[in-house]
Amino acid sequence: MEACENTIRLEIYRWEPRREPRPRFQFFHRPWQSRLTVLGLLQEVYEEHDSSLAFRSSCREGICGACAMLVNGRYRLACATPVADLGTKCITVAPLPRLRVIKDLVVDLEPFWRAHEAVRPYLTPPSGPPGGREFLQSPRDRERMGQAIACILCGSCFSACPTHWTGKHDLGPAALTRTFRFYADSRDGDGAARLARADRGLWRCRYALNCTDACPRNVNPAHHIRELRRQAVRSWLGRVTRRT
Ligand code: SF4
Numbered sequence: 616m617e618a619c620e621n622t623i624r625l626e627i628y629r630w631e632p633r634r635e636p637r638p639r640f641q642f643f644h645r646p647w648q649s650r651l652t653v654l655g656l657l658q659e660v661y662e663e664h665d666s667s668l669a670f671r672s673s674c675r676e677g678i679c680g681a682c683a684m685l686v687n688g689r690y691r692l693a694c695a696t697p698v699a700d701l702g703t704k705c706i707t708v709a710p711l712p713r714l715r716v717i718k719d720l721v722v723d724l725e726p727f728w729r730a731h732e733a734v735r736p737y738l739t740p741p742s743g744p745p746g747g748r749e750f751l752q753s754p755r756d757r758e759r760m761g762q763a764i765a766c767i768l769c770g771s772c773f774s775a776c777p778t779h780w781t782g783k784h785d786l787g788p789a790a791l792t793r794t795f796r797f798y799a800d801s802r803d804g805d806g807a808a809r810l811a812r813a814d815r816g817l818w819r820c821r822y823a824l825n826c827t828d829a830c831p832r833n834v835n836p837a838h839h840i841r842e843l844r845r846q847a848v849r850s851w852l853g854r855v856t857r858r859t
């Protein structure tokens with residue numbers, strides 16, 4: 616089936632593992648609207664064709680990360696992807712791969728959140744606020760965190776990481792990026808413990824760079840993992856030198 620000039624041909628991954636033996640793709644035709652996003656398309660299908668379609672969304676502004684999925688084979692946020700940007704009127708949507716499908720485009724993110732929780736993803740100041748004031752941070756200190764602060768925990772990098780596919784990466788790129796984000800924060804006082812907690816995942820990365828390629832927010836998890844490794848080696852050398 617070809618898309619006509621004023622029609623979008625939409626192909627959606629459908630599967631409810633509890634009821635169906637295998638996944639399938641379902642086709643829909645929708646009128647072309649240049650300002651529509653992929654999430655808008657899914658919403659139209661849900662409202663006008665099939666209310667059993669399952670997908671996640673919340674903010675519709677590219678902020679919450681809920682709508683991450685594969686669009687024409689690429690990791691994207693459906694709400695931040697105008698159909699006009701895809702360069703085609705044939706659109707295929709599928710769930711984040713290598714994660715258990717719960718239903719249609721909804722995957723089980725439990726392993727992702729478990730990894731996130733394990734790195735204690737919150738600021739731990741060394742002591743109370745200085746002089747009863749808020750913690751101030753200079754623009755230069757803010758720079759040290761770089762783009763790591765832009766992560767919205769969409770799960771794309773976790774899904775794309777080949778070490779995660781082998782089952783050996785129990786932290787994954789997002790949790791390590793979050794570790795770096797707080798490690799590099801001048802207001803945090805938990806640096807050494809953060810490195811120790813990250814250790815079990817830090818050395819499993821093989822720099823496939825899938826994470827960096829997948830990220831819809833232009834975060835570079837591979838770079839942050841490399842930076843954490845540098846800091847871990849530096850801290851280890853410091854301990855050895857002190858002992859000798
Ligand atoms: S680093 Fe990018 S791909 Fe990974 S969870 Fe954060 S926003 Fe998503």
Ligand code: FES
Binds near residue numbers: 674682683
């Ligand atoms: S709905 Fe929040 S990022 Fe798409």
